[in-house]
Amino acid sequence: MxxxxxxRDRQAGSQAGARATPRATASSFFGSDxxxxxxxxxxxAIEHDDPVFSCRAVDVFYGDKQAIFDVNLDIGRNQVISMxxxxxxxxxTFLRCLNRMNDxxxxxxVTGRIELDGQDILDSKIDVVPLRxxxxxxFQKPNPFPKSIYENVxxxxxxxxLARDKxxxxxxxxxxxxxxxxxxxxxxxxxxxxxxxxxxxxxxxxIARAIAVSPEVILMDEPCSALxxxxxxxxxxxxxxxxxxxxxxxVTHSMQQAARVSQRTAYFHLGYLVEVDETDKIFTxxxxxxxxxxxxxxxx
Amino acid sequence: MSNTNSTxxxxxxxxxxxxxxxxxxxxSLRKRYRAEKRFRAYGLISVVVGILFLFVLMxxxxxxxxxxxRQTFVTLDVYLDAAVIDPQGSRDPAVLxxxxxxxxxxxxxxxxxxxxxxxSDRRKLVAxxxxxxxxxxxxxxxxxxxxxxxxxxxxxxxxADLDMLMKGRIDRSVPETQRRLSDAQIGWVDTxxxxxxxxxxxxxxxxxxGDSRDPEMAGILGAAKGSFYMLVVTLVLSFxxxxxxxxxxxxxxxxxxxxxxxEININNLAAVPSIVxxxxxxxxxxxxxxxxxxxxxxxxxxxxxxxxxTVIISSRAALTSVPPSxxxxxxGMGASKMQATFHHVVPLAxxxxxxxxxxxxxxxxxxxxxxxxxxxxxxxxxxxxxxMDPATALPVQIYLWADAPERxxxxxxxxxxxxxxxxxxxxxxxxxxxxxxxxxxx
Numbered sequence: 001m002x003x004x005x006x007x008r009d010r011q012a013g014s015q016a017g018a019r020a021t022p023r024a025t026a027s028s029f030f031g032s033d034x035x036x037x038x039x040x041x042x043x044x045a046i047e048h049d050d051p052v053f054s055c056r057a058v059d060v061f062y063g064d065k066q067a068i069f070d071v072n073l074d075i076g077r078n079q080v081i082s083m084x085x086x087x088x089x090x091x092x093t094f095l096r097c098l099n100r101m102n103d104x105x106x107x108x109x110v111t112g113r114i115e116l117d118g119q120d121i122l123d124s125k126i127d128v129v130p131l132r133x134x135x136x137x138x139f140q141k142p143n144p145f146p147k148s149i150y151e152n153v154x155x156x157x158x159x160x161x162l163a164r165d166k167x168x169x170x171x172x173x174x175x176x177x178x179x180x181x182x183x184x185x186x187x188x189x190x191x192x193x194x195x196x197x198x199x200x201x202x203x204x205x206x207i208a209r210a211i212a213v214s215p216e217v218i219l220m221d222e223p224c225s226a227l228x229x230x231x232x233x234x235x236x237x238x239x240x241x242x243x244x245x246x247x248x249x250x251v252t253h254s255m256q257q258a259a260r261v262s263q264r265t266a267y268f269h270l271g272y273l274v275e276v277d278e279t280d281k282i283f284t285x286x287x288x289x290x291x292x293x294x295x296x297x298x299x300x
Numbered sequence: 301m302s303n304t305n306s307t308x309x310x311x312x313x314x315x316x317x318x319x320x321x322x323x324x325x326x327x328s329l330r331k332r333y334r335a336e337k338r339f340r341a342y343g344l345i346s347v348v349v350g351i352l353f354l355f356v357l358m359x360x361x362x363x364x365x366x367x368x369x370r371q372t373f374v375t376l377d378v379y380l381d382a383a384v385i386d387p388q389g390s391r392d393p394a395v396l397x398x399x400x401x402x403x404x405x406x407x408x409x410x411x412x413x414x415x416x417x418x419x420s421d422r423r424k425l426v427a428x429x430x431x432x433x434x435x436x437x438x439x440x441x442x443x444x445x446x447x448x449x450x451x452x453x454x455x456x457x458x459x460a461d462l463d464m465l466m467k468g469r470i471d472r473s474v475p476e477t478q479r480r481l482s483d484a485q486i487g488w489v490d491t492x493x494x495x496x497x498x499x500x501x502x503x504x505x506x507x508x509x510g511d512s513r514d515p516e517m518a519g520i521l522g523a524a525k526g527s528f529y530m531l532v533v534t535l536v537l538s539f540x541x542x543x544x545x546x547x548x549x550x551x552x553x554x555x556x557x558x559x560x561x562x563e564i565n566i567n568n569l570a571a572v573p574s575i576v577x578x579x580x581x582x583x584x585x586x587x588x589x590x591x592x593x594x595x596x597x598x599x600x601x602x603x604x605x606x607x608x609x610t611v612i613i614s615s616r617a618a619l620t621s622v623p624p625s626x627x628x629x630x631x632g633m634g635a636s637k638m639q640a641t642f643h644h645v646v647p648l649a650x651x652x653x654x655x656x657x658x659x660x661x662x663x664x665x666x667x668x669x670x671x672x673x674x675x676x677x678x679x680x681x682x683x684x685x686x687x688m689d690p691a692t693a694l695p696v697q698i699y700l701w702a703d704a705p706e707r708x709x710x711x712x713x714x715x716x717x718x719x720x721x722x723x724x725x726x727x728x729x730x731x732x733x734x735x736x737x738x739x740x741x742x
Contacts, residue, residue, distance in 0.1 A: 104631060106555060133634035143625035145644055155643070156633045206629070213634060 038269055043287045044277035048074035048264075052217055052247045053098060058112035060093050060102065067093045071112075071273045073266060075217075080239060080248045082258035082279070085268035086294065091251045092140075094268070095219050098249065099135035100128045116217075133160055136210035140222040142202035144194035144209070149186050152194040152205055153177060156213035172212055180208035181238050200231025207238065211246070218242065220250040224257065236261050255295055259283050267291045361721075365714030371503035371516060372458040372466045374429060374492060376408045378437060379451045391445045399441075401434035402426065405456070412495070413488055424485050428492075430457040432505070432517040457505070458498070460515040460708035462489060466500065469707055480707075506715060510683045511697065515708030518701070520719050522683040526596050526676070526691030527665060527723065529684065533600020534607060534664050539657050541604075542611030543646075546653070549612070550619040551641045570609035577606040578673030586674060593675035594690035602670045607660035614656020618649035651735040658731035662724055668695040694720045 051074035060068035068090045075081050075098075083091040093102070100121060102108040114121050121131055133156070144152050153173045156162075163169035173190070177183040182204045186197070194205050203223055210218055220239075224232040239248055239261045252258050258265050259279060266276040267290070275282065275291045286292045382389065384407075385399040409425045410416065416425050433456035440454075441447055461480045464470050476483050492498050509519025553559045581602035585591045591598045622645045630640035671677055677696050684691035692700070698716040701709045 099632065101628065101632060104628070129634050129636050131634075132632060136634075137628075137632035139625060139628060139632070141625055143623075143629040145626065145629060146648065155630075155635075159633070159635055159639055159643075209629075209633065 038272045038274060038290065039288060042072060042273045042276060044275045044282070046072050046074060046273075046276055048076035048079075050077045051075060052077045052116065054113075054115040054118075055097075056113045056115075058094070058097060058110065058114060060090070060097060061109045061111075062105070063107040067271055068097075069271045073273060073276060075247060075249060076264065077247055078243055078245070079264060080243050080250060080262040081264045081266060082262035083249065083251045083266045083268060084253070084255060084258050084294070085274075087253075089268040090271040091266075091268045092221050094273075095221055095249055095251050097122075098217070098219055099132045099137055100126075101132075101137065103128060133213050134215055135217045135219060136213060136215035138203070138206050138210055138218060138220045138223045141226055142199055142206055144197070144202050144205050146193060146195050148191045149177075149194045149197070149205060150190040153208050153212045156209060160213055162213065176208040176212040177205075179211055179242070180204045181234065181241075182208055198231070200227050200234060203227060203231070203235060204238065207235070207242075211242070215246065217247040217249065220248060222251050222253060225253060232257070255283070267294060269294075361714050361717050364711055365716075365718045367467050368506055368711040368715035369503050370467075370500045371505065372463040373455040373499050373501050374458050374462070375453060375455050375497040375499070376405065376429075377411070377451055378404050378408045378454050378456075380404065380437075380441065380448050381407065382449045385441065385448050391448070393442060393445075396442055396445060397438065399438070401437045401441075404437060405429055405433055412497075413491070416484070416488070421484070424482060425488065428459055428462050428485060428488065430459050430516045431514050432457055432512070455499070455501070457516050460706055461485075462498075463516055464707050465489060466498065467711075506712070507719075510681045511679060511692070511700070512681060515704075515706050515712060518709070518712060520694070520697060520716055522680060523692050523694045523697035523716070524719060524723070525684050526599070526680075527693045529596035529687050529691065530599040530603060530693060531661060531665060533597055533687065534603040535657070535661060537600070537604040538607045538611050538660060539653075542608050542657065542660075543615050543653055545608075546612045546615030546619060547641060547646060550616050551645065552637065566609050566612050570613060573669075574606055574667050575669040575672065577602050578670030580605065581670060582673040592688055592690075594678055594680065594692070595688050596676075596684060596691045597687040598674050599671050599676050599691075599693065600687075602674060603664040603667060606667065606670060607657075607664050610660035610663065611653075611657050614659065615649065615653040618652025618656065619645060621652065622648045647738075650738045654731055654735050654738070658727060661727060665720070665724060665727070666695055668693065668699060671696055694723065 053073075053075035055071055055073045055075075058068060058071040059066060071094060083095065085091050096102045097110050097114060098116075098121075100110075102110055110122055112122065116131070116134070119126070145155065147155075150173055153176050154169055157169060157172045163172055174183065177186065182201060185201060186192075186205075194202065197205060203226075207218070207223075224235050227235065236257060239250065242248060243263075250258075250262065262279045264276065265279045265282040267274045267282065267286075267288075269290050275286060275288045277287075282291065283295055286295060292298075381404060384403050385401075386392075386395055388395070406422055406426050409429070410422065413425060416422060436456060437454070440452070458466070461470070465481055465486065470479060470481055472479075472486060481489070489498070505517055505519050507519060508521050509517060510522030512518040549559060549563065581598060585598045585601055586593060591601075626644050626648065627640055630644045631637070635643065668677065671693055675690075676692050677699070678690065678692055679700065680690050680692050682689070694716065698713055698720065701713040701716055
């Protein structure tokens with residue numbers, strides 16, 4: 001689905017206007033004039049009192065195609081914010097901007113400002129290595145390294161030099177696995193390959209791996225989409241516990257999940273951030289029609 | 301969304317369409333299965349034909365080659381005559397080295413056949429024994445000068461002609477003039493056989509000697525060692541260079557016109573005829589850098605240049621096949637590009653890289669054309685002791701033997717091919733072992 005090509009005339013964003021494509025493309029997928037319903041400004045409350053991330057006028061381009069249009073969003077500290085929206089709406093793309101994972105895609109270009117504690121991380125002088133240590137990531141498909149469970153968790157601390165000796169490293173591995181709720185299941189087989197675990201366990205191993213480097217923020221890109229409901233429930237409980245110490249941004253396709261785990265919810269549509277607000281408010285009393293359509297399951 | 305619409309519209313006519321559709325499916329089904337059967341048969345036939353060819357090839361090489369591993373020896377009582385070896389009695393190694401040991405053999409043969417006294421008879425008699433036999437006695441005497449004056453019972457190698465007669469390669473029924481052995485010689489051989497002096501033994505010379513003009517003394521060791529040294533140079537250079545180039549091009553290099561150009565060139569180099577690399581070696585390594593002619597070092601360098609494209613291409617393929625999720629996982633942890641590459645991507649790609657390298661090495665082992673230009677196609681008697689000694693290679697040795705006029709070299713050619721194949725199988729076995737090992741680590 002070439003959602004990125006679909007844009008609408010919007011005078012506010014200069015780049016967006018310049019790259020507008022015929023409306024017919026958009027309507028072929030989303031019925032009549034869906035795209036014209038996107039508001040000029042994000043509705044709801046984009047600001048937060050204590051933001052970890054503060055994103056302003058973020059645009060993302062893949063080559064000539066624009067994937068994200070003028071996103072403004074604050075992400076609050078020690079909160080769970082979920083990003084929802086139909087496939088191809090740019091929520092994952094936006095998430096990947098937050099730790100500059102888009103750098104790994106040659107043709108991707110990000111403009112605007114994304115401040116992490118007041119520092120613009122899009123600045124080319126910013127070193128992505130410490131940034132990614134501060135902003136960890138859990139991916140859609142569980143992707144443990146093809147190494148032992150211990151090595152998986154120990155890898156981050158080891159490359160960042162977080163442990164002075166073996167004893168400290170063991171401790172980090174233990175606590176990380178404990179926090180990820182995996183320790184009980186694997187403590188007798190730390191030397192076995194991480195790829196031998198079940199899907200849900202693998203995903204929790206990936207979470208343990210991410211928190212082993214003590215990040216401030218954990219980005220989760222549809223972490224439960226490959227898991228069964230029981231494993232999903234465990235991950236959700238885990239997210240609930242982790243928010244005490246970490247800020248979590250989660251992209252999800254499941255509105256129930258967003259409602260269960262997050263305090264704030266952002267709704268993306270065709271690369272625009274349509275609405276962002278307290279989760280309760282989004283799900284009970286959405287302001288924008290598109291948001292309402294989506295959460296009531298009318299499309300998407 | 302559109303699917304829902306179409307189903308609704310077709311609902312009225314649905315039943316009839318389905319019936320007809322099933323008929324058509326049934327009709328096409330038989331055709332499909334027949335096609336599948338045919339295709340399977342084609343596949344099976346080609347496999348059988350392939351195996352048949354391989355079997356015929358191997359059988360013919362084995363049948364021709366195995367007699368070369370047996371060699372005829374003649375047991376002689378050799379009197380180490382002091383008057384012949386060392387008339388002055390000095391026991392000086394210089395004197396011992398140049399003594400006429402051939403005469404000792406002639407003397408001992410004449411004791412068995414006193415009636416063969418004429419000059420030409422004596423020459424024919426000595427022709428039954430290998431030219432290597434005097435050197436065998438020389439070696440014994442040089443090691444132990446006190447043996448002079450004693451009579452030793454020695455097993456000396458028979459000449460190639462006698463060997464061929466024993467292996468049934470000389471037809472006694474053809475006229476004497478068209479035979480390499482005269483009637484008299486055959487008579488003597490029969491006497492020797494009657495006396496139990498002729499035996500067939502394991503042919504040690506074939507695996508422990510260098511090349512020789514005399515088939516019975518010719519061995520493959522010189523060529524095998526030459527090939528070995530060359531492959532060591534090739535492996536040591538082409539694996540690290542090829543892998544490093546592949547890792548750089550695949551993981552680090554920006555995609556632009558220059559890298560495209562390099563990629564195209566590498567792909568083209570893989571298809572360049574190997575003799576061109578020989579010319580390059582001649583021009584660059586011998587003429588420009590002044591490296592020694594016929595040396596395994598130069599051969600290895602030329603073969604390195606030849607195998608590099610293969611190694612690079614297969615290593616890049618191995619790197620591409622590593623799932624991107626592994627890279628993302630490592631980068632997402634805050635690993636630097638290099639850490640992600642060397643901690644996670646390269647270890648996963650190593651088995652594939654090894655496979656490519658081994659394919660390249662196997663090709664290098666079988667090459668003779670590039671060696672032509674740098675002087676490795678040569679008659680070299682001494683077994684090379686290092687990377688700078690003149691040497692030749694296994695395929696070259698096989699070619700040289702195939703070209704030799706003596707009948708006895710025919711079986712040695714096949715034996716040489718067997719040694720080359722053994723080399724190849726050993727290398728592949730090593731590769732498979734290494735690959736398994738690296739794969740098991742994960």
